[in-house]
Amino acid sequence: MCGRYTLTKKEHDTLADRFEAKLAGQLTERAKEEKEKGHEPPGTGRFNVAPTQEVLTVIRDKDDADRELRLLRWGLLPVWAKDLKAGYKMINAKAETILQKRTYKPLVGKGHHRCLILADGFYEWMKAEDPKQPRQPVRFTVDGGEPFAFAGLWTRSKIEEEWIESCTLITTQPNDVVRRVHDRMPVILREEDYGLWLDPGPEKRELRLGLLGPYPAAEMDCYPVSTIVNSPQRQGAELIKPLHTSAV
Numbered sequence: 001m002c003g004r005y006t007l008t009k010k011e012h013d014t015l016a017d018r019f020e021a022k023l024a025g026q027l028t029e030r031a032k033e034e035k036e037k038g039h040e041p042p043g044t045g046r047f048n049v050a051p052t053q054e055v056l057t058v059i060r061d062k063d064d065a066d067r068e069l070r071l072l073r074w075g076l077l078p079v080w081a082k083d084l085k086a087g088y089k090m091i092n093a094k095a096e097t098i099l100q101k102r103t104y105k106p107l108v109g110k111g112h113h114r115c116l117i118l119a120d121g122f123y124e125w126m127k128a129e130d131p132k133q134p135r136q137p138v139r140f141t142v143d144g145g146e147p148f149a150f151a152g153l154w155t156r157s158k159i160e161e162e163w164i165e166s167c168t169l170i171t172t173q174p175n176d177v178v179r180r181v182h183d184r185m186p187v188i189l190r191e192e193d194y195g196l197w198l199d200p201g202p203e204k205r206e207l208r209l210g211l212l213g214p215y216p217a218a219e220m221d222c223y224p225v226s227t228i229v230n231s232p233q234r235q236g237a238e239l240i241k242p243l244h245t246s247a248v
Contacts, residue, residue, distance in 0.1 A: 001092050002150075002169055002186040004229070004239060006139070008148055010045045012069065015118060018147055019194065021058045021067035030071065031051070036092060042240035043071050047239040049119075049228055050232035051075045052084070057167060058116040059154060059200055067198065070114070076168035078103045084159060087166055093153060095172040095187060095212035106156045107153040111200030114208075115170055116189065118147035123229060124182040137229045139179050139240055140222045142215065144187060149218040150215065151187040151212060175217040188215040 009015060012031060016023055023031075039155045043056030054071045061068045075087025090103065098104045107113035120142075125135035142148045154167035170187040178185040189197055193211050196204060224243040228234050 001182075001184050001243040002122055002124070002171055003091060005049050005052060005150075005186075005230070006117045007044060007046045007049060007119050007147070008237075008240065009120060010040050012041045012043075012044065015044070015056065015147060016069045018021055019058045019067065019069070019116060019118065019149065021069040022061075022062075024068045024070040026071055027071055045119055047235050047237060048229055048232055049074070052087060053232075055151065055167065056118045057119065057154065058149070058194075058198070060112050060114075060200060062112075065233060070165070072154050073164055073166040074117075074169070075166060076103065076153065076155065077159060077164055077166040078155065079157045079181060081157055081159060090168050092171045092184075092186075093168045095170050095209075097133050098170065098212070099209075101231055104153060107155060108208075109202060109205065111198060111202075113155055114197055115152045115154045115167055116194060116198065118149055120145055120147045122186060123225070124178065124185075126181040126216075126224075134230075137225050137227060138222050140178060140185075140220055144221070148191075149189050149194060151189050166192060170212060173214055174222070175214040177217040177222055178214075178221045181222070185214060187212050190215075 008144045032043055051074050055074045057070055057072045058067050059070050076090035077087050093104050121139050123137050123139055125137050151170045152167045156165045171184045172187050173186040
């Protein structure tokens, strides 16, 4: 399971360039509103992204012509969902069973419903040797902390007369770095595979499914952080500061 991550970068334009995406109209309007309030651009500068929050993603635009930087709600709301509670159970989708679930299978087969979920780190919690002690949060990064993309799925559904766009993050077996802490890890895509994952064509299904494995351990790092990250309400750079301990 992956239930918390980071996207500490603050510039939409920089992220759009990195992921070769244009800014959605929805995003530019929200960014303007937040700037007038003195806030960071929506979806950025986040040190503790949690389920049900808006997250920054890259999807195909409605014409499948371009990549588009867009905000989605984390926690998939399938078309049959009656309320927002359904999203709490669908923050993650297992790669091994993704084609067996009626919620996910149709989305995997449609390019417009596959997405990149942008991040620059994620958290997992290590069990303490003493069961009476709290779990130790650990932050994982890729390529020294550079932005990367999780593989995700998204959809649009109408909940209580309101259209909501939501997503789920795909998880897989852990690599040797993550295995020391947790038995699952998010699917992290290589930069050269972004196009394949977002490709609208149906003919490369097996190649796309082949992307849903663990990321190379040699390209990842991890370090323990303070338990203040346990609260999803907490934000700030102190959350990603390394904790001097031998816990990992």
